[in-house]
Amino acid sequence: YTPAAAGTDTAVACLTTANCARCDTVLLTVLTLPTVDAGADFNVCVDGSATNLLGSPAGGAWSGTGVNGTPPYSFDPGLAGVGAWALTYTWTDASGCTNSDVLTVTVDPLPTADAGPDTTLCDEPVPYALGGLPAPGVWTFDQQGTGATLAGTQYTPNGTGTDVLVYTYTDASGCTATDLVSIAVVAPVVPNAGPDDSLCVSANR
Structure with a gap:
């Protein structure tokens, strides 16, 4: 059974033996996935400090390059390095339904400054x-x-x-x-x- 949308479905199971049929009905409730928001994409310099990650609803888990492994979650640009990194926020509701959202963090390199010769x-x-x-x-x-x-x-x-x-x-x-x-x-x-x-x-x- 593959649910197509949230709602209620009825499934009937029948067993026939010796010309005798017995059926039973099961009610299937398909729940809506929770709405999860990882927040807006952002840029940070490679020498910047760690940035706190605040997904919604609160209480989920973050994963991806540069993310520390335990709450409170944060992103360390020095650990990730220069580049664009996809971070995933995953949240599970009380019914056991899980959904996720992704934001992109772009880590920018430092420029080079030249003050000239002494x-x-x-x-x-x-x-x-x-x-x-x-x-x-x-x-x-x-x-x-x-x-x-x-x-x-x-x-x-x-x-x-x-x-x-x-x-x-x-x-x-x-x-x-x-x-x-x-x-x-x-x-x-x-x-x-x-x-x-x-x-x-x-x-x-």
């Missing part, structure tokens, strides 16, 4: 253009050893020492990468041509 500048109030890639990104001080100022992509020396800057880039998926660059600020060299001198005009010159 450099040395003279201690002069001349703005230096920082060239982080990809652009646009955000420049901040990681370690500040001078009185230099930072405005957007412009670094202006002020005093000798070493500053470490961090360049932060966030891609369209919201994933972030950083890179460091070191800037050494040195005192400008003062040229010395020697003492003033006087020379006689000579025909031999």
Whole structure:
């Protein structure tokens, strides 16, 4: 017997022996499968923290790549790795009927940030253009050893020492990468041509 839809069916079983027939009737109640919702698909960065999984109705079980094995269920993007992963939520009602729903989690890779090579500048109030890639990104001080100022992509020396800057880039998926660059600020060299001198005009010159 394969039920076609929820409802009530009647089945009759008959046994005939020696021209005698006996029949019995059984009432079959076909139950509706429960409605199960795994929730909306979502994206997460590969370095993101574990995300709690909340299917409906509550009390079911989750399975799939990156899912921890026991409640409370969560998805770990670092464990799953980059890619698209199908997670299944299964729930069984009080009548023993089971249904499931699937959501897709896309784990996005991290971008690559490049703050450029370390450099040395003279201690002069001349703005230096920082060239982080990809652009646009955000420049901040990681370690500040001078009185230099930072405005957007412009670094202006002020005093000798070493500053470490961090360049932060966030891609369209919201994933972030950083890179460091070191800037050494040195005192400008003062040229010395020697003492003033006087020379006689000579025909031999």
